[in-house]
Amino acid sequence: MTATDYVHGYGPAEIRRLSDQAETLASLLHAGTAYPPGSRVLEVGCGVGAQTVHLVRGSPGAHLTSIDVDESSLALARARVPETVEFRHANLFDITEEFDHVFVCFVLEHLRDPHAALTYLRGLLRPGGTITVIEGDHGSAFFHPDHPAAHKVIDCLVTLQRRAGGDALIGRRVEPLLTAAGFREVRTRPRTVYADRTRPDLVAGFTRDTFTAMVAGVREEALAAGLATQSEWRQGIDALNRTADEGGTFHYAFFKGTATR
C-alpha cells in the first residue's frame, strides 16, 4: 500500500471512525473481563488477534497464552499484538498445562462438539479457575424495515455454518453448554447491539460493515450450494442494507457466559 492509497482510502478521520466502531463493540463484549497480574490465561482460537488486543489492554499484567490451529492467522496476530503474549500453533486438545482462566470468543460456534471442548477446557483449569465464553446468535437479528428476503440470506449463512459442523445460533446455548460441562456459578447475559439513526457509528460499523458484510461474504458459497438464487440473494442483501438507511433499525444479541471450575 502506498502513502497515496492510504490518504485517499483511509484518511486519519476514517481510521479513527473504524477504530471507534471496533472500540464500541469491544467495550460491549469485554466489559467485566479483567484478569489479575501474574494470572495464567488461555485464549482459545485467537485467530488474527482481534480479541487478543483487548484482552491485553484489559489485563496488562496477566500472562496470556493465545492458541490457534491456523498458522497464517497467528502470523497476523503476532504482528498486531504486543510481544508479551505467548502465541502457540495448537489445537485446544493439545494443551496440557494448568491455567487460572480460559477465554473463548466466537469459537464454539464453529466446533462440531462444543461440549467436548468445554469439558476439556474445564480440566485445564485450576480449582476455582474461571472460563469466559462469548458467542453470537444470528436468530437474535431483527430489524426495520423487515423483509422475508433478508431472513432468507441470513438463513443461508446459518445453514452453511451448520453443514460445516457449527451452530450460528449457539448464543442461546451458552448457559446449558457450560452447565453440562460441569462448570459452577454459571452466569450468562445477552450483550446487545441496537443501532438506529441516532447511533450512526453503530449503523455503519455494525449493521452495514459487520453483520451485512458477514452475510454478503458467503454469497458464492450459498449460490453454489443452491440455497438461494442470484435474484433472491440480491434482494436479501438489499433488504439488509435498507436497515442501515435513514429510519432503519437493527438488533443483535451476543451472549457472554462466565463460570467457575
Next chain:
Amino acid sequence: MTATDYVHGYGPAEIRRLSDQAETLASLLHAGTAYPPGSRVLEVGCGVGAQTVHLVRGSPGAHLTSIDVDESSLALARARVPETVEFRHANLFDITEEFDHVFVCFVLEHLRDPHAALTYLRGLLRPGGTITVIEGDHGSAFFHPDHPAAHKVIDCLVTLQRRAGGDALIGRRVEPLLTAAGFREVRTRPRTVYADRTRPDLVAGFTRDTFTAMVAGVREEALAAGLATQSEWRQGIDALNRTADEGGTFHYAFFKGTATR
C-alpha cells in the same frame, strides 16, 4: 374467594413470588422514569393500572392523569391505585389540556395509526415536554430448545394482532415512529429479558407465566381463524413450555424510547 381458597392457592410465599416477578419486569421497564413533583403527566391507555402503580411509585409527587377507553378496566385500575391518580374514561384524541410529560406503554402496538397518535400526543406537550414509549417486539423471542412449532404459534399471535389493526413487532419501530412524529432528542434502547435456570423467577414469571401464557391465550381465536390445527397448536405450546424446563433459555426484548417535543 374464601380464606381457604386463598391459603391453598395463593399462600404468602406464592404471592411474594408472583410479586417479585412483577417487580423484576417493572424495574426493567421503569428504570430511568421519574417525573418531578408537581409535573403534569398523562398516561395513555392505562388499562387495569398495571403500569400506573409503578408510575406512582417512581414519581410520587407528580400529578398523574391516566386515561383508557375501557370503563371496566378503569374500574379495576381505580381499585388498585392510590386516589392521587386522576383516572379518566377517554380516548387520547379527546384530551386537550397541556402536559409536561406523556407515558405510553404497550399501547401503540394495538393502534391502527400509531403515527397519528404520537403526532397528537406531541401537540399536547408543553415546549420541552417529554414522551416515554415502551413496546414489546415478538420478533425478539428466541429460545432453546428451538422448534418450528413454537415459532408457528407466535406467528399466529402476530397475525391475529395485525388483523386487528395492530403490530406485535412494533418495538423495532419506536425510534422511526417518534422521529417521524416530529420529536427531538429521540433515544431508544432495548430492555431485554433473558431467562435460564440460574434465574428461576424469570423462567417462571416471564418465559412461562407471561410470554407462553400470552400466546396460549389466543388459542381459540387462532384455531377459529384457521391459522393452526389443534395438533400444531399443542406442539407449539409444548415447545414453548420446554424452553422453561431445565436447560432451556429464553430471550425477549422490549424497547423503551424517550424524546422531547
